[in-house]
Amino acid sequence: MNQRILTELNKEPNKTKQYVILVAVLLGAFIWSLSALNFNAMDEGGGKIAANILKGIVQPDTNLLFNGTKQGVPYLLFETICIAFLGTIFGAILSIPIAFLMAPSIMPKPVYLFMRAFVVVIRTIPALVYGLMFIRVTGPGPFAGVMTMSLTSIGMVSKLYVDVIEEIDTGILESMDSFGCTTFEKIRFGIIPQLIANFTSITIYRFDMNLRDATILGLVGAGGIGAPLIFAMNSYRWNQVGSILIGLIVLILIVEVVSNYLRGKLVNG
The missing domain is CATH 1.20.5 (Single alpha-helices involved in coiled-coils or other helix-helix interfaces)
Known part of the structure; x- marks a missing residue:
């Protein structure tokens, strides 16, 4: 042997x-x-700026960090969370019908191929480009950020939703069909229970990503904490930069822990 x-x-x-x-x-x-x-582009000024940023984190502007007005870090972080949350919710809702139209097991080949090509086009354009486009249409502010987050979420979320839809246990639907269940009953009791946990987990994961993207969108004027951050850096107010970065770090860590806990609960039942 x-x-x-x-x-x-x-x-x-x-x-x-x-x-x-x-x-x-x-x-x-x-x-x-x-x-x-081009490593020659690195000069002494870059190292000095990096040192000033670290110094600002060690010695932050506490008045800005704990300011309760609309110019304070807490309110700006709250605005960033709202942009990411609303963008994620709208994007997730729009992704559900798109995902079903992209499912090969449900739709005819021309339909799902067209929808997949449509989603690929959406995913090709970076979030900053969408942000600049919506700012031209709606003007600068949080609404442009929400629209951008919604559109960019569709590209990823719908693709992951399709994978979940393709893994549906059709045996359950066949059993319900043999019992004479209606289409609504099959959707309500046969399809939704199989999808809801994974759909929610994917949505939470996308919210985690959108929260970081919402910070970057603020740099182009789409609301959130990004705009005050770039203004503080351009004005060399490093203690304010440090305050904003501390707030972002704490926020991202909290969201990371909470989202991982919720996704673990959903996936593991």
């Missing part, structure tokens, strides 16, 4: 050459990528 096992193992192809070639290609691509970097 041992000899037979050794014989079968010896028949396995030797993949050492493939691994060596793969490593060589990756290493060559990495070295080629380094040629595009």
Whole structure:
């Protein structure tokens, strides 16, 4: 038996050459990528700015950090959370019908191929570009940020929703059909219970991502805490930069812990 096992193992192809070639290609691509970097652009000013940012975090502007007005860090963080939350909710709602239209097991081939191409186009354009477009349409402010978050959420959320839809246990639906259940009853008691946990987990995960993106969108005027951050950096008010960064760090850590806990509960039942 041992000899037979050794014989079968010896028949396995030797993949050492493939691994060596793969490593060589990756290493060559990495070295080629380094040629595009201009390290001469790094000067003493950049190091000084980095040191000032760290100094601002150590010695933040406590008046800004604990200011309860609309110019304070708590309100700006709350506005950022609202932008991310509303954008995630709207994007998740819009993603549900799009996901069903993208499901090969439900829709004819021309329909799901068209919808998949539509979603690919949405995912191709970066969030900052969408932000600049909506600012031109609606003007600067949180509403442009919400619209941007909604549209960018569709690109990822609908794609993940499709994977969940394709894993539905059709045996349950066939059993309900044999009992004479209506279409509404099959959707209510056969499909929704299989989808709700995973859909909610995906939505929470996307909210976590949108919260970070909402901060970046503020840099182009789409509301949130990003605009005051860039204004403080351009004005060299490093203690205010430190206050804003501290607020962002605390917020991201809290959301990360809570979202991981909720997603774990949903996935594991």
